[in-house]
Amino acid sequence: xxxxxxxxxxxxxxxxxxxxxxxxxxxxxxxxxxxxxxxxxxxxxxxxxxxxxxxxxxxxxxxxxxxxxxxxxxxxxxxxxxxxxxxxxxxxxxxxxxxxxxxxxxxxxxxxxxxxxxxxxxxxxxxxxxxxxxxxxxxxxxxxxxxxxxxxxxxxxxxxxxxxxxxxxxxxxxxxxxxxxxxxxxxxxxxxxxxxxxxxxxxxxxxxxxxxxxxxxxxxxxxxxxxxxxxxxxxxxxxxxxxxxxxxx
Amino acid sequence: xxxxxxxxxxxxxxxxxxxxxxxxxxxxxxxxxxxxxxxxxxxxxxxxxxxxxxxxxxxxxxxxxxxxxxxxxxxxxxxxxxxxxxxxxxxxxxxxxxxxxxxxxxxxxxxxxxxxxxxxxxxxxxxxxxxxxxxxxxxxxxxxxxxxxxxxxxxxxxxxxxxxxxxxxxxxxxxxxxxxxxxxxxxxxxxxxxxxxxxxxxxxxxxxxxxxxxxxxxxxxxxxxxxxxxxxxxxxxxxxxxxxxxxxxxxxxxxxxxxxxxxxxxxxxxxxxxxxxxxxxxxxxxxxxxxxxxxxxxxxxxxxxxxxxxxxxxxxxxxxxxxxxxxxxxxxxxxxxxxxxxxxxxxxxxxxxxxxxxxxxxxxxxxxxxxxxxxxxxxxxxxxxxxxxxxxxxxxxxxxxxxxxxxxxxxxxxxxxxxxxxxxxxxxxxxxxxxxxxxxxxxxxxxxxxxx
Ligand SMILES: Cc1cc2nc3c(=O)[nH]c(=O)nc-3n(C[C@H](O)[C@H](O)[C@H](O)COP(=O)(O)OP(=O)(O)OC[C@H]3O[C@@H](n4cnc5c(N)ncnc54)[C@H](O)[C@@H]3O)c2cc1C
Ligand SMILES: NC(=O)c1ccc[n+]([C@@H]2O[C@H](COP(=O)([O-])OP(=O)(O)OC[C@H]3O[C@@H](n4cnc5c(N)ncnc54)[C@H](OP(=O)(O)O)[C@@H]3O)[C@@H](O)[C@H]2O)c1
Numbered sequence: 237x238x239x240x241x242x243x244x245x246x247x248x249x250x251x252x253x254x255x256x257x258x259x260x261x262x263x264x265x266x267x268x269x270x271x272x273x274x275x276x277x278x279x280x281x282x283x284x285x286x287x288x289x290x291x292x293x294x295x296x297x298x299x300x301x302x303x304x305x306x307x308x309x310x311x312x313x314x315x316x317x318x319x320x321x322x323x324x325x326x327x328x329x330x331x332x333x334x335x336x337x338x339x340x341x342x343x344x345x346x347x348x349x350x351x352x353x354x355x356x357x358x359x360x361x362x363x364x365x366x367x368x369x370x371x372x373x374x375x376x377x378x379x380x381x382x383x384x385x386x387x388x389x390x391x392x393x394x395x396x397x398x399x400x401x402x403x404x405x406x407x408x409x410x411x412x413x414x415x416x417x418x419x420x421x422x423x424x425x426x427x428x429x430x431x432x433x434x435x436x437x438x439x440x441x442x443x444x445x446x447x448x449x450x451x452x453x454x455x456x457x458x459x460x461x462x463x464x465x466x467x468x469x470x471x472x473x474x475x476x477x478x479x480x481x482x483x484x485x
Numbered sequence: 486x487x488x489x490x491x492x493x494x495x496x497x498x499x500x501x502x503x504x505x506x507x508x509x510x511x512x513x514x515x516x517x518x519x520x521x522x523x524x525x526x527x528x529x530x531x532x533x534x535x536x537x538x539x540x541x542x543x544x545x546x547x548x549x550x551x552x553x554x555x556x557x558x559x560x561x562x563x564x565x566x567x568x569x570x571x572x573x574x575x576x577x578x579x580x581x582x583x584x585x586x587x588x589x590x591x592x593x594x595x596x597x598x599x600x601x602x603x604x605x606x607x608x609x610x611x612x613x614x615x616x617x618x619x620x621x622x623x624x625x626x627x628x629x630x631x632x633x634x635x636x637x638x639x640x641x642x643x644x645x646x647x648x649x650x651x652x653x654x655x656x657x658x659x660x661x662x663x664x665x666x667x668x669x670x671x672x673x674x675x676x677x678x679x680x681x682x683x684x685x686x687x688x689x690x691x692x693x694x695x696x697x698x699x700x701x702x703x704x705x706x707x708x709x710x711x712x713x714x715x716x717x718x719x720x721x722x723x724x725x726x727x728x729x730x731x732x733x734x735x736x737x738x739x740x741x742x743x744x745x746x747x748x749x750x751x752x753x754x755x756x757x758x759x760x761x762x763x764x765x766x767x768x769x770x771x772x773x774x775x776x777x778x779x780x781x782x783x784x785x786x787x788x789x790x791x792x793x794x795x796x797x798x799x800x801x802x803x804x805x806x807x808x809x810x811x812x813x814x815x816x817x818x819x820x821x822x823x824x825x826x827x828x829x830x831x832x833x834x835x836x837x838x839x840x841x842x843x844x845x846x847x848x849x850x851x852x853x854x855x856x857x858x859x860x861x862x863x864x865x866x867x868x869x870x871x872x873x874x875x876x877x878x879x880x881x882x883x884x885x886x887x888x889x890x891x892x893x894x895x896x897x898x899x900x901x902x903x904x905x906x907x908x909x910x911x912x913x914x915x916x917x918x919x920x921x922x923x924x925x926x927x928x929x930x931x932x933x934x935x936x937x
Contacts, residue, residue: 240505240895368550412509
């Protein structure tokens with residue numbers, strides 16, 4: 237369980253090499269005995285990227301698209317001891333033009349960003365509910381607000397995830413488990429390499445700092461990073477369709 | 486938070502007095518011995534824990550995802566006036582007990598700083614009072630404990646006949662079973678009032694010397710946790726003894742105890758409304774205290790000043806607060822000043838500190854008091870950097886052979902706990918006998934590696 241200073245003793249990072257996910261762990265207050273479990277496809281890479289974190293690190297195989305494995309996966313990671321914090325950061329971003337050419341890849345994207353999260357988070361939530369405490373951090377995106385023609389499959393996958401996470405958060409009310417939904421804008425980093433940043437772009441460290449701050453409060457249910465995105469999201473929803481269609485990226 | 490329930494189980498998010506750690510459990514109330522045995526036979530997957538009045542500061546009275554047994558709604562108190570003992574249900578609060586006993590000229594020999602705790606919670610934490618240097622902790626006053634152990638067996642534990650099981654349970658933080666009742670030896674008193682002398686003292690050294698030399702039964706020092714530099718550790722020495730005869734002014738009709746009576750001066754040594762004004766209030770309170778006074782005081786005034794404001798814990802903000810309480814042996818007395826100085830340097834907004842002297846330890850594996858000095862400091866949990874700061878102090882206290890008090894703790898790590906309390910092989914052996922399936926579990930136990 238988190239201690240009196242909100243410090244978790246066991247953390248599970250889904251998408252264990254995620255730049256944002258690892259930045260979140262680094263930004264958290266950590267107790268001396270913290271155990272970090274990295275779950276992902278490339279064990280060596282995850283281990284290498286977590287080398288500087290002040291935690292005991294273990295890695296475990298996890299593929300977001302392998303839906304049939306998610307229940308066993310959750311049973312296994314929770315078998316040893318309680319997990320206090322689960323960060324769900326697996327995700328892929330593929331240019332829309334490629335998806336238009338190869339629709340099957342679009343299916344993979346949706347499976348990674350949405351369906352795989354549904355199966356994994358439902359399996360994980362069963363354990364969190366049983367243990368009566370814990371926090372789930374889910375990485376959504378500004379793209380969830382309204383699909384843009386430049387990346388509407390990614391947008392749709394994030395919109396699905398966002399809606400799912402909101403419903404899950406409500407269902408967790410009173411369970412002792414809390415869900416924090418994170419909606420970053422354009423994050424300059426590995427995922428967006430080569431793409432020109434949009435206005436109000438942010439960095440993994442800033443996303444991480446915002447998450448760490450939100451976790452110190454007892455009330456926050458969602459964070460926008462940067463915060464100015466909240467009113468912008470409202471504008472995005474209100475923009476007439478004729479204009480919205482013309483948004484290039 | 487009160488947890489009393491009648492019958493119906495209920496899913497509840499529970500927290501300790503400091504409101505820092507929260508977890509959900511299924512709370513059941515008013516179960517008789519048979520129902521408890523049935524509950525244990527069912528082996529609920531996340532275990533079982535008894536809770537008292539929830540006055541422990543941290544996660545001791547929580548069992549995330551498991552069953553929490555709330556105290557019985559009605560106290561059962563059976564005094565034996567001739568023997569000077571009382572047999573009472575574990576759910577009886579100290580206020581219930583004092584109301585029933587004081588009119589007969591009998592007093593609980595150990596009175597912690599609140600009267601709202603239960604007898605069960607007092608035994609599980611092996612509580613101490615301001616007279617530990619003379620009278621020890623509650624363990625030395627127990628004739629017997631009635632326990633439902635982790636196998637659902639009803640047992641009567643006496644210190645002489647069942648030494649190991651008794652010592653594992655007193656201080657055992659609920660991890661050996663559920664205490665149903667206990668018989669406590671009482672202290673005869675001739676008056677419900679105390680002769681109290683209060684001294685304002687400008688330096689920590691003098692304050693500690695004052696405690697050392699005190700000949701009174703009760704001795705405690707309140708420290709202005711905000712005073713700096715040469716004034717570091719200035720405070721007020723509070724010394725008391727029971728009157729030898731009824732006070733004709735205050736108790737013309739004999740001894741009495743009124744738990745609701747509002748306490749008289751001196752006022753609270755801190756402002757319960759905001760920790761940020763701790764400094765102003767500590768200073769004001771210190772300046773206001775007369776250099777020396779002698780007066781008589783009621784039991785409430787002297788022992789339970791902190792109860793004057795109900796639920797003062799809620800006023801301290803949503804992130805809650807914690808108390809860092811530790812004891813160190815005589816030869817490490819300097820750690821008292823060191824810790825106060827450390828909190829000063831880091832602007833932790835500590836708002837209340839008390840120092841006491843402890844008499845010898847009693848050998849119970851999980852009991853807190855040990856001969857030497859004890860400091861307790863209350864502070865907001867949200868102070869930046871507090872985590873690593875306290876980790877560092879834990880290390881120093883462990884190195885000095887000291888201990889942190891589990892009833893106040895919500896953050897000690899399993900490794901520092903082992904440094905302080907040892908590997909607890911004996912305790913674990915006795916627990917395996919009382920509760921071989923390790924059904925008795927708590928959030929504190931999980932954090933410290935005492936259960937899974
Ligand atoms: C204002 C204030 C002042 C205090 N001053 C002092 C002091 O001067 N000295 C001191 O020693 N302590 C002091 N305390 C701490 C307090 O005395 C202990 O935390 C005590 O254990 C609280 O009892 P409770 O009934 O509230 O138990 P809870 O806080 O509900 O439970 C505490 C522990 O007891 C166990 N427990 C409770 N009932 C049973 C039972 N029936 N069977 C088995 N286990 C049980 C629980 O599992 C838990 O581990 C103070 C606390 C406050 C809030
Ligand atoms: N970067 C942004 O601009 C931005 C903006 C808003 C939201 N987000 C979201 O934030 C999250 C983290 O992104 P990031 O910036 O940290 O990107 P990142 O560094 O690329 O991390 C994504 C991680 O997901 C993993 N992953 C991909 N497919 C997987 C699968 N099938 N199974 C298991 N793991 C898989 C990747 O592992 P591999 O190394 O094995 O591929 C990678 O470690 C994502 O959900 C992303 O959508 C990002």
